Amino acid sequence: MSAIHHPSQLLDAAWVKQIRDNAAEAEALGMLHPKQLELVYQQQWFNMLVPEAYGGLQYSLPKLIETEEALSWADGSLGWVVTLCSGAGFFGGFIVPEVAKEIFADKKTCLAGSGADTGTATEHNNGFIINGNWKYASGVHHATHITINCRIVNAKGTPLTVDSAPIIRSFVLDKADVQLQSGWKYMGMVATGSDAYTIDNVYVDKNCSFEIKPEATVIDATIYKYPFLQLAEATLAANLSGLAVNFVDLCKDAFVFKATNVRRVSEANAALMMEERESAIILLNDARTAFYKAVNLSWEDIANENYLKDVSRASRMLARVARETVDGLYPYCGLLAASPDTELNRVWRDIHTASQHALLTFLE
Known part of the structure; x- marks a missing residue:
């Protein structure tokens, strides 16, 4: 047998019990159970990739991977939500610091979103008007903020391009600006609550826009590169x-x-x-x-x-x-x-x- 650790070695037995004892009810709720969330907040698992500068844990990639494997061993839905939402915390390395400091000031901050570029961002004054629909945002019911990808368009709705390719930007918005829609009707990952959401004519400042590429980092750390x-x-x-x-x-x-x-x-x-x-x-x-x-x-x-x-x-x-x-x-x-x-x-x-x-x- 290969010499590799079992995922259980990374988790306290009491944590595993708390996660699993509430897994069935979490499925019935269609989202993580409050007792599971209590543990997530206590251990700051949503903050594993949030920059240390903003109070996050800023895990190395190997530590992140083994922790997420262990959590998914404990329960698939919890592991998936933590993975996707902590993964969005990675964006803290690219968001304008003044905005990021405000977002991550609360230790219960949770970012959820979709990587699909199914929205539009129309340039307006010193920001953008956002419209669009997105599917499958795991953990969206627990989110405080939503991340999205949009195609930049002009006032007439024509997509802007660079070398014939559409210009796509990422944005972070307050959860209050989003309308949730029931969308997760699949046989598994039921407790992830991976529902859809819509944004209708919401204005965001340009500082809420960011790009996810190594040269766009605002935090000088290996993980964000x-x-x-x-x-x-x-x-x-x-x-x-x-x-x-x-x-x-x-x-x-x-x-x-x-x-x-x-x-x-x-x-x-x-x-x-x-x-x-x-x-x-x-x-x-x-x-x-x-x-x-x-x-x-x-x-x-x-x-x-x-x-x-x-x-x-x-x-x-x-x-x-x-x-x-x-x-x-x-x-x-x-x-x-x-x-x-x-x-x-x-x-x-x-x-x-x-x-x-x-x-x-x-x-x-």
């Missing part, structure tokens, strides 16, 4: 990894139950199930090991394009192995895995929903 694409790929892959490790963990008791209570399962069948689980652990941990190696090397030399390509490749491979590992063990779990009331089924639904993210679909 790390390419956002690989940051996103790695954090999402870590979520799938945590989910898969949890599923494999849960299979142990599921297989014991099946071997003990189902007459048609012979001793040979029981042994086969356990052997398949051990093989799955090795495959998954090998993929995790390669992934962490790629992340660590890229962090040590963020200018090395080959290392960054390795992060993209290892992230996609880990996502694939995580999904295929779960699918390989699922048939042995019996109806426990098919019942929506079980943690086993919730993890299965979560990983098959999260793995549909476009960033992780193709190996190349």
Whole structure:
């Protein structure tokens, strides 16, 4: 078996219990449970990428990745919301300092949003008029601020371009300027509350606009110079990894139950199930090991394009192995895995929903 830590080693057992004890009710609520949020705020998990200059934790990439994997192992929806919302805290390295200081003054600040450029920003006076619709903003119900991408247009609505490419800018707005819409109707990640939102003729000052590129950083720290694409790929892959490790963990008791209570399962069948689980652990941990190696090397030399390509490749491979590992063990779990009331089924639904993210679909 590959020598790599189990995600549980990073979390206090009491934290895991608090997260999991409220996971089923969080699904019923369609958002994180107050008890889960209480822990998120206590540990400042939304602030993992917020600059230290604004009171944030400013984690290194390796520490961020292993923390997010562990949280997704504890619960998929909580891990996903923390990943996406703490990921938006990364923008603190690019937002005008006067604005950023105000946003992050509250330790319960939470940024949520969408990367889709489905809005327009019309230049007006010393700012912009924002209009548009965005989908799938994970954690939006807990957000204090919303981030969006818009195409810059002139007064006639004509998109402005540079070298024939549309000019796209990012913006941060107060949650009060956004109208939420029910939009998350999928089988998994139910408690992420990843609903849609609309913005209708809202004026924002130009200082609320920012660009996410290394040369646009306002905080001189390595994390804000790390390419956002690989940051996103790695954090999402870590979520799938945590989910898969949890599923494999849960299979142990599921297989014991099946071997003990189902007459048609012979001793040979029981042994086969356990052997398949051990093989799955090795495959998954090998993929995790390669992934962490790629992340660590890229962090040590963020200018090395080959290392960054390795992060993209290892992230996609880990996502694939995580999904295929779960699918390989699922048939042995019996109806426990098919019942929506079980943690086993919730993890299965979560990983098959999260793995549909476009960033992780193709190996190349």
